[in-house]
Amino acid sequence: MQSAIDQRVSLAVSTVIFALRPHPESGLMTLWLPLVRRIREPYEGQWALPGGPLEADEDLAASARHTLERTTGLTPNYLEQLYAFGSLDRSPDDRVVSIVYWALVQPDEVARAVDGENVEWFVADELPPLAFDHTEIVDYALARLRAKITYTPIAHAFLPLEFTLAELRAVHEAVLRTHLDPANFRRQALASKTLVPTGTCLQGTSHRPPALFRFEAGPPSHAPEERR
Template identity: 60%
Template sequence: MDHSTTRLAVSTVIFALRPEDGGTPSLWTPFVLRTRQPHLDQWALPGGWLPDGEDLDAAAARTLAETTGLHPSFLEQLYTFGRVDRSPTERVVSVAYTALVRSDEVERAAPGENVRWFRADALPRLAFDHNAIVDYAVQRLRTKVEYAHIAHTFLGQTFTLSQLRSVHEAILGHALDAANFRRSVATSPDLIETGEVLTGTPHRPPKLFRYRTAESSRS
């Protein structure tokens, strides 16, 4: 391994909810097939080298668009991975990002043949230390869904409590009691009832909610 120089790269863990059989969503993430050594023909996180004249956030967004066609509205720096032996050929420090996209954004992206989606809890052996990076991103996402408006990114502006619960279940990886979840979110000051209902349902139409924004908090 060449230790004479250190190269800086960006990598992005993309999360989307995709329905399983029966319509229950689960957490999925895409990977790009490596076409050169090291780790030829293994799946890896989307990313690339950081040019001298480009900011980290801009590089993460650019490499994501180039490799997957995705342009997520949520892109956040996750962690820096710099173990000495994480690359077999040279010293590489990777600044990892997390991106969240809705399922309709995934469909519009139409990624190429070298991009494949896997369930976040059923990954193949990835290149470099990318399995560890995804594991770290999943744990951070599970922590943040309890106190941040992460679910809003997956759902859009308005949603039902059932849809909100399905996002929490997909991220946490287990089922939640519907009544307990409803009671817990009912006490949240950030969740606002819109006064509208979801149309086109066979039963009593459920109420639609939204998250309180900074603007509505000041009004």
């Protein structure tokens, strides 16, 4: 590692963008994310998280939103600061601190995604080797998502406004990569008190149409740049 004493520290904002799509082999719903192929050194030709240097006239969340839109054409509702990565040796030629945001994309948005130049979507658990420390960043984001879905209603970010318990369970199964017992899941979901029955049922289905729910609006985010 080179001497870092005289280096200036520069600041980048990167984004981990998760969406649920069927796995190409199993057909099961699974987590995907878009990556960008690097067109210059270092790591030329390798895949990296979408992002770029923080512009002086952009706040952090705005920078993440611009990257998102440039990469996928999307403007997801769920965009949250994940973590700042600042190890000394994470970039070979200079000292870069990356503030990472993560976005969760709803199903109607997934259908509207338009890939930017050099952008491709990958199954999140089957990535090629990534540039910089981006493998570590994705692993951290996956761990956070899998932890958070067990104690917060974060699954709503992957669902339409109204959904059935089977749809909610499918999101949990996709994120946690496991089969969940329908009866147990139903009992725990209803006990969590975060669900509100809409009083209506899924239309167009035959006998015993499943009830629709929406999420109870939670407390507003305390994070300054994420308040709506």
